[in-house]
Amino acid sequence: MYDSIKERVKELLSTGEINGFLALKNENGHIKPHLYVSPDEIDQLSIGDGEIAGDTRYPLAKILTVLLQNHSGERFGILVRGCDQRALKALTAWNQIDSERVVSIGVACSEERAQACACALPYPDEWLEGEQVEPKDPRPVEWEEKSPQQRLQFWRAEFEKCIKCYGCRNICPMCFCKECSLESEDVVTKGEIPPDLPMFHLVRALHMIGRCVDCGLCEEACPASIPLRALYKKVNNIVETRFQFRSGIDQTEQSPLHKIVEPPAAI
């Protein structure tokens, strides 16, 4: 399986073009991230086609960010799905990754996978395995029809389930800040569960402006099943409508927060 990927990685590793290849490995029936450094190991490579998303994806872009920081001068390869590549592009736009030091090898997601993730872009720019499937992107349009009272009631009840595990932030490929506002005592009171409502969730939502690539890992990770993705999708929609910007599409385009733009009409 995935022979074309394995061949390519072997070639890259043996010619020394990359120092390591970051991908997934199947061990004891579970996948885990693994840095392949020798061409001999590559046979263990897995692209993680599990039934559930947690057995398919990993925030590889986040791990790559740390690898690049800690091993200056070295180059790395990485296995990318559509979401991983969007994360890489967004991280490049935010100056967290030097794209010259990264070689991406793409996988297009299967139709089942793309549907399970409700993915808007289930393939990277180029891929060696898989086929392009038509994206499905159910944006939260039905929300507009609900009354503010209903929406308030809904989100209040959802936010209240939060156990403040920080899982959403920890898994997020775009959460690269060294100091996090969610750990600041000015914003979030220590030792209280649920965290300050709705500050905790709104702070995170606002910090997703120009960052969120809609990979959905946060919602997968959330032990309280808060529909975080619907919230961040809304943020993305607002940013797209007001500033015509979508994160993770063009790695040379900076987020609207970094540009002096005309103020949108009617603030």
Next chain:
Amino acid sequence: MAVLKDLLEFIGIEGERLNLVWVSSAEGPRFAKEITAFTEKIRALGPLNWNYQWAVPNSELRAAAK
């Protein structure tokens, strides 16, 4: 500001509850005017009822979030 207003609307909080005005320290009367106007606006909107004990999550809305 623009994004936060839209986001507040999305979770069901009136955007008018948020206001940003730049007032110089030399503009005392204007400051008083702005604050009075905003206070009146909030008073007209009434309490937010954020801490009201809500019923169980609305399953229909939950399905829409998927």
